[in-house]
Amino acid sequence: MGFDQQTLENFLHLGRKHPYLPFSIHLFDNLPSTNQKVWQLVDQGAKPGCVVIATQQTAGRGQWGREWISPTGGLYLSVAIAPKLEVTNNYQLTLASAWGITSQLRNYGVSVGIKWPNDLVLDGRKLGGILTETKVRQGQISQAVIGVGINWVNPVPETGINLKSWQATQNFHPMSGLEMLTATVLLGIESGLKCLHHEGISILLSRYLNLLTNMGDQVYVNNLLGTVIGVSPQGNLRLKITEDDNNKLMTPEISIEPGTISLGYCKNSV
Numbered sequence: 001m002g003f004d005q006q007t008l009e010n011f012l013h014l015g016r017k018h019p020y021l022p023f024s025i026h027l028f029d030n031l032p033s034t035n036q037k038v039w040q041l042v043d044q045g046a047k048p049g050c051v052v053i054a055t056q057q058t059a060g061r062g063q064w065g066r067e068w069i070s071p072t073g074g075l076y077l078s079v080a081i082a083p084k085l086e087v088t089n090n091y092q093l094t095l096a097s098a099w100g101i102t103s104q105l106r107n108y109g110v111s112v113g114i115k116w117p118n119d120l121v122l123d124g125r126k127l128g129g130i131l132t133e134t135k136v137r138q139g140q141i142s143q144a145v146i147g148v149g150i151n152w153v154n155p156v157p158e159t160g161i162n163l164k165s166w167q168a169t170q171n172f173h174p175m176s177g178l179e180m181l182t183a184t185v186l187l188g189i190e191s192g193l194k195c196l197h198h199e200g201i202s203i204l205l206s207r208y209l210n211l212l213t214n215m216g217d218q219v220y221v222n223n224l225l226g227t228v229i230g231v232s233p234q235g236n237l238r239l240k241i242t243e244d245d246n247n248k249l250m251t252p253e254i255s256i257e258p259g260t261i262s263l264g265y266c267k268n269s270v
């Protein structure tokens with residue numbers, strides 16, 4: 001694997017004074033799925049902060065049961081955490097990670113935004129995504145794995161973009177390599193979880209909404225035209241209804257659960 005663990009550790013060390021999640025890094029060349037590997041390690045006693053990174057995945061998992069095509073050149077990582085959260089709030093882990101990773105990348109000048117609920121978008125195209133998996137005991141999340149896939153130099157579909165080619169078009173190269181990108185993503189996850197834990201969901205949500213590219217979008221759901229006005233603490237998209245079939249005003253607001261509609265690509269980022 002052409003990935004240098006020491007360079008990653010150096011970036012992590014430079015990026016934080018007081019670790020909130022004590023990362024322990026495990027590198028692999030080829031895995032079915034980094035999320036699956038972290039669950040295996042957790043079952044064998046791995047602690048929160050256990051990180052698995054793979055050069056490629058043969059059975060990468062995407063949201064809503066989709067496959068995440070994972071050729072060499074992309075970033076594929078997963079982190080074990082043990083959050084103290086009610087199961088009804090499980091989507092907050094994804095909101096926190098999406099905000100943390102996006103804002104960390106923006107600190108380096110990568111003008112990425114969030115497409116509801118969990119996509120990282122750059123120039124209106126998908127740069128990466130997040131898949132959070134949880135284990136629940138008596139209504140509480142006992143363990144969770146946060147998995148992140150980011151397009152670095154791997155080939156992407158038409159609605160996707162990779163960061164290396166974006167950097168080339170910008171004529172500046174904020175991310176020096178996959179190690180720096182990996183550190184940025186890990187520090188982003190850490191800062192998102194820290195914000196959720198210490199400052200709470202209202203503050204986290206207001207930060208998430210500032211980076212959401214869909215604010216103000218017009219969306220049709222069940223023949224109703226709505227405008228995106230925000231996201232609920234459970235991760236639902238909030239729409240203000242502007243008209244119904246007969247142009248009469250209806251229920252002023254509806255909320256849509258993640259996974260029930262797709263918002264599409266190719267609009268300007270925040």
Ligand code: BTN
Nearest residue numbers: 033035061062063129130147149
């Ligand atoms: C999405 O569908 O947008 C989320 C994709 C998440 C993919 C990542 S790649 C690393 C980790 N391991 C997996 O099997 N999936 C996640």
